Amino acid sequence: MTIQENDVNVDAMPTVHPDSRELVASVFDAVKGVAAVFPRSLFLQRAREGGHARELWDALVAADLLAIGVPEELGGAGGGLTGTTAVMEALARVGVPPLQYSLTTFSREAILKHGSDQQIQDHVVATISGKRKICLGVTEPEAGTNSFAARTLARQMPDGSYRIKGQKVFISGADESDHILLLARTAAPDEEVGRRQGFGLFLVDMSLPGIELRRLDIQWYAPENQYEVFFDDVEVPAEALIGEQGLGFDHLLSCLNQERVTVAAWALGLGEYALRKAVDYAKVRAPFGTPIGAHQAVQHPLALAKAEMEAARQVMYSAAAAYDSGKDAGEQANMAKLLGTRAALAAVEASIQTHGGSAFVYESDVVTLWPMLRVLQIAPLNNESILNYIGERVLGLPRN
Numbered sequence: 001m002t003i004q005e006n007d008v009n010v011d012a013m014p015t016v017h018p019d020s021r022e023l024v025a026s027v028f029d030a031v032k033g034v035a036a037v038f039p040r041s042l043f044l045q046r047a048r049e050g051g052h053a054r055e056l057w058d059a060l061v062a063a064d065l066l067a068i069g070v071p072e073e074l075g076g077a078g079g080g081l082t083g084t085t086a087v088m089e090a091l092a093r094v095g096v097p098p099l100q101y102s103l104t105t106f107s108r109e110a111i112l113k114h115g116s117d118q119q120i121q122d123h124v125v126a127t128i129s130g131k132r133k134i135c136l137g138v139t140e141p142e143a144g145t146n147s148f149a150a151r152t153l154a155r156q157m158p159d160g161s162y163r164i165k166g167q168k169v170f171i172s173g174a175d176e177s178d179h180i181l182l183l184a185r186t187a188a189p190d191e192e193v194g195r196r197q198g199f200g201l202f203l204v205d206m207s208l209p210g211i212e213l214r215r216l217d218i219q220w221y222a223p224e225n226q227y228e229v230f231f232d233d234v235e236v237p238a239e240a241l242i243g244e245q246g247l248g249f250d251h252l253l254s255c256l257n258q259e260r261v262t263v264a265a266w267a268l269g270l271g272e273y274a275l276r277k278a279v280d281y282a283k284v285r286a287p288f289g290t291p292i293g294a295h296q297a298v299q300h301p302l303a304l305a306k307a308e309m310e311a312a313r314q315v316m317y318s319a320a321a322a323y324d325s326g327k328d329a330g331e332q333a334n335m336a337k338l339l340g341t342r343a344a345l346a347a348v349e350a351s352i353q354t355h356g357g358s359a360f361v362y363e364s365d366v367v368t369l370w371p372m373l374r375v376l377q378i379a380p381l382n383n384e385s386i387l388n389y390i391g392e393r394v395l396g397l398p399r400n
């Protein structure tokens with residue numbers, strides 16, 4: 001058996017608003033070229049070797065896909081979150097979900113929203129040509145989901161610079177990113193500044209002295225690695241602060257809808273990849289003479305996964321459109337992440353069942369999809385927290 005390559009059916013276009021159809025179609029088209037350079041087999045090989053996906057990054061730059069989501073007046077290709085979502089979905093559909101792309105587009109969103117003109121020029125514009133790779137440093141060992149409990153401290157010095165001390169964990173791509181978008185306290189935990197205040201969002205150069213990485217052995221298949229990142233009195237210039245001191249948490253929250261939607265795209269693309277493999281297999285595998293796809297016990301879970309993914313996809317593109325038109329996309333973005341990750345996990349489960357024992361043979365590349373889709377139920381935000389959001393913020397139920 002060989003790894004199935006990038007024969008993704010781009011004609012099966014997701015349902016998107018007619019205004020965005022042309023954009024999404026052009027992204028899907030561009031992704032064909034990217035997948036030819038960095039196919040799923042190479043993605044898996046790098047994941048097994050603990051290597052990187054440099055060719056994927058370079059191909060994204062060459063296809064001008066990193067310009068999508070950056071306003072045209074800055075030299076970008078525009079397209080907003082709808083465009084970024086399409087890039088993420090299309091790449092995941094061909095089995096090469098780009099985590100580094102997701103992290104960089106999220107981080108540059110924060111800079112676009114809250115950074116100075118200079119920071120936008122230095123860091124956002126630099127992402128278009130692929131010169132800037134940014135990872136995200138939010139999670140801490142003790143705080144976990146509760147980022148308010150983060151302890152990493154950025155003390156301001158009399159000259160305006162900061163000294164950063166603390167630790168982050170699970171930081172994806174920390175080794176290959178030149179900067180990290182870091183959430184750190186600017187007021188000690190015991191200082192009375194209000195729950196959401198007392199934080200800063202910093203764009204920290206990863207080559208600064210005092211930053212140390214320790215790799216985690218994460219059991220999933222992705223070419224990006226995860227790290228514990230230690231900050232030992234790292235001297236950071238005042239210009240590293242994005243937005244206002246004290247409001248870093250709110251700045252971060254203002255970008256989370258972007259993240260929710262692109263994570264839905266990541267999951268749904270991969271779910272579609274898993275489903276297509278199952279359908280192809282179910283058409284030919286015939287231990288009793290009839291293809292197993294004719295048995296409704298096999299067919300129905302695949303059909304259900306398809307229906308549920310399509311429904312989630314509609315919510316996802318609708319959330320992206322709302323975000324791009326400046327509306328509050330919180331409700332739809334959270335629902336897209338919840339529905340998208342769940343439907344995609346159901347698709348991979350159905351794909352595993354359809355493949356039987358073959359699902360567990362590495363070369364069939366079926367069970368290899370499961371850990372990533374399982375992680376997406378938990379990271380970047382667990383689905384329970386999304387349900388909390390829907391329960392409290394959408395339905396108006398009391399807070400836990």
Ligand SMILES: Cc1cc2nc3c(=O)[nH]c(=O)nc-3n(C[C@H](O)[C@H](O)[C@H](O)COP(=O)(O)OP(=O)(O)OC[C@H]3O[C@@H](n4cnc5c(N)ncnc54)[C@H](O)[C@@H]3O)c2cc1C
Pocket residue numbers: 103135136137138139143144145146169170171172173218226375378379380381382384385388
């Ligand atoms: C592969 C991978 C890559 C990652 N990359 C990054 C990265 O680049 N940058 C970064 O900052 N972080 C990253 N993370 C961290 C990720 O965002 C966290 O794992 C996630 O936010 C959950 O935090 P935790 O693991 O500490 O779980 P905990 O907070 O300990 O929660 C454990 C479980 O408790 C439940 N739970 C928690 N809170 C609630 C609640 N309020 N209500 C109901 N149930 C709840 C959930 O089921 C949850 O899964 C990554 C994680 C993984 C696994």
